[in-house]
Amino acid sequence: MRVERKLGPVLLSGLIIGPVLGSGIILLPPLVYRITGDQAIIAWAVTMGLSFLFAYLFGQLTIRYPGDAGMALAVENAFGRPIKRLTAQFLIAAVFVGPVAVMLTAGEYLSVWLTGDRGHTMMIAFLLLGICFTILLWPLAWVSRVSLLLSSLAAGTLVVGSLAAIPYFRSGSLWQTPFHLPDFGYGLLLLFWALVGWEMIGNYSLEVRDLERTIPRAVVYSAVVVTLVSLAVAAATQWIDPARVPEASTYPLRLALVLMPLFGRTTMTVITLLTTGLCISTYLLAVGSASRLIASLADEAALPAWMSRRTRYRTPVGGLVFLTVIHLMVLTLTELGCLHLERLVSIADAFFLCNALFGIMAAFRLFPQKRLKTVAVLLGAGFFTILAFSPWWVLLIIAGMVGVQLYRSRTERLKQQPVERS
Template sequence: MALYVCAILGAGVLVFPGQAASLAGPASLVAWGSSALMGLPLAFTFAALASRFPDSGGVATFAAKAFGPSAGGIAGWWYFIAGSVGQTIVPLTAGYYVAAVLGLEQRWAPAIAAIVLAVAVVANLAGLKLGARVQIALAIGVAAILLVVILVALPQIRFENFTSFAPHGVPGIGQAIVVLFFAFAGWEAIAHLSAEFRDVRRTLPRATLLTILIVTVLYLGVAFAVVGTGSYGTRALDRISLGAIIEHGLGLSASGVVAIAAVVICLGTTNAFVASVSRLGYALARDGWAPSLLSGRNRHGAPHFSIFAVGVIGAAGLIGAALFGWGTDDIVFVPSVLVLATYLLGTAAAARLFDRGLRVLALVAVALLLVTVPFAGWHLLVPPVIAMIALSAHWLARASRRRRGESA
């Protein structure tokens, strides 16, 4: 449950309430509510898949069982890239908050983010047991921090902040929902760790239900606080909207606490996703869809080369942020649309693999996901491009192995 909470209530809760409000106005609450409702069938569909087919491949394994190995490889690469790019976005969010508190320019945020990413990589190299202990403490810290933000915001909420409810209409709400796919990304993440759970069939459904309750209350509460206090509207304010609420409510002396909160939340999310995505990289290598190097494990049982690969991709994004001024709002649509594509393929796989009630649940999830697809715009080109690259690379690798075998 701690891994689930930190996988979902992560950096998104720090930057996406402001970003979604800027896209949709107060109607961003509709986007949050829609995403939360969409999360119900998604959460239980992926919990059912992980309980039935526990494997580090996660969605890639489910897609392969339903539609064949090519579908599994494509799903795996969609999520691997989405999760790895996310390790630019999540630590960078912590960098924004810390830089603001220290009075530094935002160009220093990538350097601060690199420290957060490095800590998560080192923790995962030490093995999942250490990571899980850290995760429990971080999950408690995340929930407590968000509750404080909600309580501090209550006296600041003004009715006039809810007028002009949908200034950008339905398209604004739709774009906000697409952005929030990354905020709610995480239901599938724990599937990659399911093979390492002691009793997955018993524990995962319980953890899913409890996490849904916690996530829904905290996400909607924080989104309401940001809209009700008007703590959004500019790119700089959107990035630190929760910090603005705390500062206005408790005074500037609270700024240090806000920075610590941001680091705790982002470290929790980074730790959870480095664990999840690295297991997927291991599974892709095991199944011949990634270089065999990624299938290696260290003495703690951690897939160390795959962990390093996730860290390197995240660090590359941070270098881009430092050199070219990329922000989370520039990057987020890429992993969001890849998560959307992964969800579609994963829920379609569930509809084929299950029968009766679980099939209906999966079909409901598919239908809800399809409603949001048109709002992704040109970013819909990203998943098919990655699919073609993955299939071409896999075909070339097989052809090369075949030629070496014939020459031998």
């Protein structure tokens, strides 16, 4: 009989760090700086503070409620099965579009690197989808090792590159643009992309050995590394002065300017490999987690039975196939001009926020400790404020999903009442 290898804190950290950094550490620093100006670093600091609280709280939920359904299990214990399914729907909806943004980011960098323009972005994104699907069919321990290697190389390179860029920072005041609340709020919404991943830890809990020791250690290791890398890259991206960087005009991507002082003419090669590695890590965590959630719902007959199929390595191949088909459709819509990268990120963030908010409410209800309740209140207030900056039509979709699930829940209760009376 084959003994399955369980994950320790280092391998679990490898499965977390790369995906949490993911495409966000490449995509977000220049994007948020363009939107919020010099207040971008403040937005990053706020987001990293929330990241520590987020990781701690959801780590505690994972220890108490392990299972393939992840955080949705805690929601079920707090509010019942209908709300659990609603929470699962939010996560799955986010994973419908979020990983596509990840593949497009990698595809864009690879296209610029290989051909000198963005013309082949879509073709490369389709190819990367196939590669990631193949990797996800491997045993989880091997997937974790791939992610650990990619994330370690990326984190070290980005920190060293950001430090090397300090002599090329602009002179004078580091805060030169005025504060504008709507832009700052929208920047925070986009920055929630930098937090995505923590709430998915629970979906891997059955693959972890010694939960009470492994989870806290993995959370601390991961949170420290993610914070250091994120703040270093955000600061360097914001304050780098293109006029002081040699041959700056040949590098249209702002993050390339940050790494140029350290890597010179090999900058585009380095940044492309980093981006591709981090994006693959993000895709592996998000899709691997959501496919396990889909399989658990199929086991409960909430989804078609074929979605519960697993390989001998417990890989949920039914959920993987379903998500891959959805991603191919979303990529096609993007190619047709119906969607674009920034919109994909904002849509995914709104659904991820809703998923996280239900987890936070569950933690507040389930944990008796005042410390954990306080963390839940702080996180809930912060996340709800960020959610308010989502596009109005996305908020309407979310409200509709909540309304439909509440109606179904009420209908089920009414059907059960005559049975109970009889």
